[in-house]
Amino acid sequence: MPALDVLAYAKLNLSLDVLEKRPDGYHEMRMVMQTVDLCDRLRLETGTGKPLSMRSNLGFLPADGRNLAAAAALRLAEDTGADWGGLSITLDKSIPVCAGLAGGSADAAAVLRGLNHLAGLHLPPERLEEIGTKVGSDVPYCVRGGTALAEGRGEVLTDLPPLPSCHVVLCKPAFSVPTPELFARLDGVRIRRRPDTAGLLSALAAGDLAGVARRMYNVFEDALPPRRAAEIQRLKTELIQQGALGACMSGTGSAVFGLFDSEGAARRALAALSQLCPTCFLARPVEKLV
Structure with a gap:
């Protein structure tokens, strides 16, 4: 069975501003985001011949579509027509949950990047980011990483010069x-x-x-x-x-x-x-x- 280990990196907000409320009920955001090397580890296995299964080292995390990692795999398959032939996701979490570090979004982004490679989909980063918007507001940024200005709900991204070494x-x-x-x-x-x-x-x-x-x-x-x-x-x-x-x-x-x-x-x-x-x-x- 084809398998791939991928890393999901935490994000920091170097700045975060909340602007006006939008007609869709969300708020307009303006944030400077930075990826750091605190990370979760995921193992993706395709061709299992079984429905999507997910397990993690934290027993309280959902193991179905409520988990953003699983949701990302389901959304990628739906949007591209890809058939994994069965998929298993194993998640080893190190990023604290409910911390403002985008741990769940980082996991989803890692699944999108990983399955794109593992299944040979050859989707460009922009397409992965577009699919990520349907999973969570921080997912597009977590697909891209680095130093970026995030606007809109967080999905409108502009690359910035890297944060100096620190x-x-x-x-x-x-x-x-x-x-x-x-x-x-x-x-x-x-x-x-x-x-x-x-x-x-x-x-x-x-x-x-x-x-x-x-x-x-x-x-x-x-x-x-x-x-x-x-x-x-x-x-x-x-x-x-x-x-x-x-x-x-x-x-x-x-x-x-x-x-x-x-x-x-x-x-x-x-x-x-x-x-x-x-x-x-x-x-x-x-x-x-x-």
């Missing part, structure tokens, strides 16, 4: 914030600050890591419940005190990350933050995937 310390607190709840809260609060997206883009163009880090911001931090906001701020403050050039929450949270220009400082910060938040990772930026 080290990332990621922390996932013990709580999660449901995305619909946070969008609802955002509609009812006064946003104190907007990301300086134009300045961030200029810093990327100049290869200015410190300039990027200074301009990172996520408007969802303004919409967090007070207790959660305090916990996020505590982690951001600790990252800065440990030498991060800047710190930010990713997506709708609750993961927080800091950018470091020194591996030694990043490792020391990782040790310190692990005392406050047991789920911490050291990561590096990843360039464009397709």
